[in-house]
Amino acid sequence: MAEKPDDVPAASAELRMMLDLFDRINAAIRGLGPEPYANINRLTRLCGELLGADAAVYYRKQKDSLFAIGRWGLPDDFNAVVSAHSPCLDNSGAAAFGIYVREGEDLGEPACCNISCVKLGVKTCVGCSVISGDGILGQLCALYRSAYAPHPLHERIMGLVAGALAVEEERLRMERASQKLSEELRQSQKMEAIGLLAGGVAHDFNNALTSIRGNAEMLLERKDLPEEARDEAAEISKSAVYAASLTRQLLTFSRKQIMDSEIIDLNATVTNLAQILRRTVGENIAIDLQLAEGADCIRADPGQIEQVIMNLAINARDAMPQGGRLLIGTGVEDLSGPEAPAAIREKPGRYVALSVCDTGIGMTPDVLARLYEPFFTTKDVGKGTGLGLSTVYGIVRQSGGDITVDSEFGKGSTFTVHLPAVAGETAAPRQADALAGLLSSGETILLVEDEAQVRTIVARILRNANFKVYEARHGREALSILEQGRTIDLLVTDIVMPEMSGYQLAQEVRKKLPALAVLFMSGYADEATLKAASSSENAAIMMKPFTPTEMLRRIRALMRR
Ligand code: ADP
Ligand code: MG
Numbered sequence: 001m002a003e004k005p006d007d008v009p010a011a012s013a014e015l016r017m018m019l020d021l022f023d024r025i026n027a028a029i030r031g032l033g034p035e036p037y038a039n040i041n042r043l044t045r046l047c048g049e050l051l052g053a054d055a056a057v058y059y060r061k062q063k064d065s066l067f068a069i070g071r072w073g074l075p076d077d078f079n080a081v082v083s084a085h086s087p088c089l090d091n092s093g094a095a096a097f098g099i100y101v102r103e104g105e106d107l108g109e110p111a112c113c114n115i116s117c118v119k120l121g122v123k124t125c126v127g128c129s130v131i132s133g134d135g136i137l138g139q140l141c142a143l144y145r146s147a148y149a150p151h152p153l154h155e156r157i158m159g160l161v162a163g164a165l166a167v168e169e170e171r172l173r174m175e176r177a178s179q180k181l182s183e184e185l186r187q188s189q190k191m192e193a194i195g196l197l198a199g200g201v202a203h204d205f206n207n208a209l210t211s212i213r214g215n216a217e218m219l220l221e222r223k224d225l226p227e228e229a230r231d232e233a234a235e236i237s238k239s240a241v242y243a244a245s246l247t248r249q250l251l252t253f254s255r256k257q258i259m260d261s262e263i264i265d266l267n268a269t270v271t272n273l274a275q276i277l278r279r280t281v282g283e284n285i286a287i288d289l290q291l292a293e294g295a296d297c298i299r300a301d302p303g304q305i306e307q308v309i310m311n312l313a314i315n316a317r318d319a320m321p322q323g324g325r326l327l328i329g330t331g332v333e334d335l336s337g338p339e340a341p342a343a344i345r346e347k348p349g350r351y352v353a354l355s356v357c358d359t360g361i362g363m364t365p366d367v368l369a370r371l372y373e374p375f376f377t378t379k380d381v382g383k384g385t386g387l388g389l390s391t392v393y394g395i396v397r398q399s400g401g402d403i404t405v406d407s408e409f410g411k412g413s414t415f416t417v418h419l420p421a422v423a424g425e426t427a428a429p430r431q432a433d434a435l436a437g438l439l440s441s442g443e444t445i446l447l448v449e450d451e452a453q454v455r456t457i458v459a460r461i462l463r464n465a466n467f468k469v470y471e472a473r474h475g476r477e478a479l480s481i482l483e484q485g486r487t488i489d490l491l492v493t494d495i496v497m498p499e500m501s502g503y504q505l506a507q508e509v510r511k512k513l514p515a516l517a518v519l520f521m522s523g524y525a526d527e528a529t530l531k532a533a534s535s536s537e538n539a540a541i542m543m544k545p546f547t548p549t550e551m552l553r554r555i556r557a558l559m560r561r
Pocket of ligand 2: 311314315384386387388389
């Protein structure tokens with residue numbers, strides 16, 4: 001016959017107590033609900049009760065501090081933060097169980113990790129680390145107002161509860177990770193949709209602006225223009241230039257801006273800009289450059305990268321009206337794994353980092369959520385366009401990188417741009433364009449453009465510069481001009497045209513004239529066009545709207561080759 005529990009000899013009383021305790025722990029763990037924070041409080045309480053303590057607390061380790069996350073028997077305002085030098089953090093990952101504070105004994109500096117405990121009259125603190133595969137997650141503590149009477153089982157009990165806490169922490173971590181992922185997805189879909197819309201509008205707008213701008217400039221060049229009319233034309237031209245700059249920013253945001261990529265040394269770019277930056281941000285803001293020595297180069301459009309730095313610095317200035325500190329840093333990072341910025345996760349590798357950090361007003365979560373949207377601004381009318389960061393975003397993404405921000409209201413902001421590093425290449429020296437010699441010595445150009453207004457104005461610019469120009473409305477007409485036996489020195493063609501694209505036309509023409517230089521014009525570039533055109537030799541692309549000088553400079557550069 002089996003022994004009844006009552007008959008268990010006294011020596012086994014210990015065993016019975018143990019089984020009873022383990023039953024309670026098991027029951028408690030099975031009874032946990034879906035809410036991790038509630039569970040953390042329950043487990044903290046369980047630990048305190050089973051150890052016969054007066055109170056218990058679970059501190060989560062975050063960076064170098066401990067924060068009280070689970071509490072039992074403690075006031076709600078029980079001070080949350082424990083210093084980095086707490087003895088609780090003094091072990092290297094083992095589930096250290098120890099008595100950290102004992103009345104009347106000096107257990108080393110600091111004697112108690114949390115002054116609030118002392119204020120509450122805590123005499124003893126018994127603690128155990130909560131650990132996972134990645135190291136210490138936190139510290140579970142039982143607090144006593146009297147001297148602590150240790151029991152050999154206490155270490156085991158604390159260990160079990162700490163294990164259950166680690167599971168809850170892991171659940172929380174996974175919940176947060178999946179929330180972050182769906183937030184990122186929502187954000188990228190939103191940006192994609194706005195990009196499509198903005199790109200579409202900007203495309204049509206560009207054609208109109210090219211004509212407005214070109215006509216105004218032609219008017220201004222007329223010697224017989226009455227003085228008033230000159231002022232008006234100048235006004236038209238000024239507005240058109242401004243409108244064009246807005247359009248260009250929108251195109252950049254939607255990643256339809258044409259890039260002139262080069263190998264660049266980011267440190268050199270920052271250093272070259274420093275002078276202008278100092279003037280831009282003013283005297284009450286100190287600029288600090290922290291450039292990593294020997295950082296890799298990147299492949300990007302130098303003008304665009306300067307724009308990224310300027311836009312970020314101007315925002316930093318605006319965020320520090322009373323003055324402050326602006327830090328611009330560079331570095332190299334190997335990025336992989338879930339911590340990498342979203343757009344980079346698919347392409348792990350070596351990245352050059354550019355960070356722009358200010359000690360300004362910082363941002364609320366509402367602002368952070370809409371930061372990169374075109375026209376989102378918190379600044380007064382006339383002060384902000386809301387296009388600064390959307391331009392930065394477009395440039396960074398088109399250059400194969402990503403941008404992240406770390407900011408808190410009242411605590412400044414840090415923007416970090418990551419761009420793919422190019423190994424083993426050195427930056428090309430930049431040379432200034434010679435402005436002289438833009439005029440033609442009578443070369444012939446075949447101009448193909450379906451938009452009549454644009455064609456007319458471009459033809460006039462070219463003729464004014466002494467070129468001989470044949471105009472064609474589409475690819476077929478251009479080919480028939482060539483069939484008439486005309487000799488031409490350059491083909492200038494729009495890319496997007498009905499029936500035959502500019503690129504197809506160039507291919508046809510080159511069957512006869514393989515060495516002919518081609519200048520493509522476009523208000524809009526999809527990836528396929530860009531790739532096709534840039535892979536074509538002895539050719540260049542010019543973005544609409546352009547000024548006559550820009551155009552002539554491009555033509556000169558092509559014909560000099
Ligand atoms: P704008 O500067 O014209 O307002 P941006 O696109 O450059 O447009 O910035 C959008 C908004 O983001 C700003 O209006 C501001 O609220 C916020 N912002 C950007 N950079 C910072 C910064 N460094 N500190 C605080 N807020 C910023
Ligand atoms: Mg701005």
